[in-house]
Amino acid sequence: MHSHQALYPIRYPDNRGSSHQQQVTCYSFKDVNNWWIVKRPHVNDLVISEPIDRIKDGDYVQLIHGMSGRALNSHDVAAPVSPQNQEVSCYIDYNISMPAQNLWRVKLLNSGETNGLWHTISSRVQFIHANTSQALKVSL
Numbered sequence: 001m002h003s004h005q006a007l008y009p010i011r012y013p014d015n016r017g018s019s020h021q022q023q024v025t026c027y028s029f030k031d032v033n034n035w036w037i038v039k040r041p042h043v044n045d046l047v048i049s050e051p052i053d054r055i056k057d058g059d060y061v062q063l064i065h066g067m068s069g070r071a072l073n074s075h076d077v078a079a080p081v082s083p084q085n086q087e088v089s090c091y092i093d094y095n096i097s098m099p100a101q102n103l104w105r106v107k108l109l110n111s112g113e114t115n116g117l118w119h120t121i122s123s124r125v126q127f128i129h130a131n132t133s134q135a136l137k138v139s140l
Contacts, residue, residue, distance in 0.1 A: 075089075
């Protein structure tokens with residue numbers, strides 16, 4: 001996943017509206033804008049602590065874009081390239097609470113191989129949007 005300061009347009013070329021939030025795309029090359037922080041929803045800071053908090057299959061997390069500090073979210077707005085899917089964006093407004101839009105359930109596709117724990121390199125991870133039960137995916 002990749003994000004940057006660019007926003008979705010207010011209207012797409014086909015005249016559909018968008019969220020006008022920070023764009024999230026896919027980019028397969030090394031880039032600082034591919035950096036995401038996995039955060040527990042009840043933890044307010046981004047400080048690493050001991051002991052290490054292991055993410056398990058079924059846990060809920062927030063994904064924070066490392067460069068902008070904005071949370072990955074989804075909502076009932078059509079995606080720009082595949083309007084049959086929901087738009088995925090980054091958003092933050094400390095005056096508005098929208099926890100169901102930025103919560104993701106961790107689904108480990110090979111949890112039997114990892115004892116149900118997320119391993120950075122060996123786990124196959126899928127993120128399921130808490131509010132809509134839709135899986136985060138790439139579509140062209």
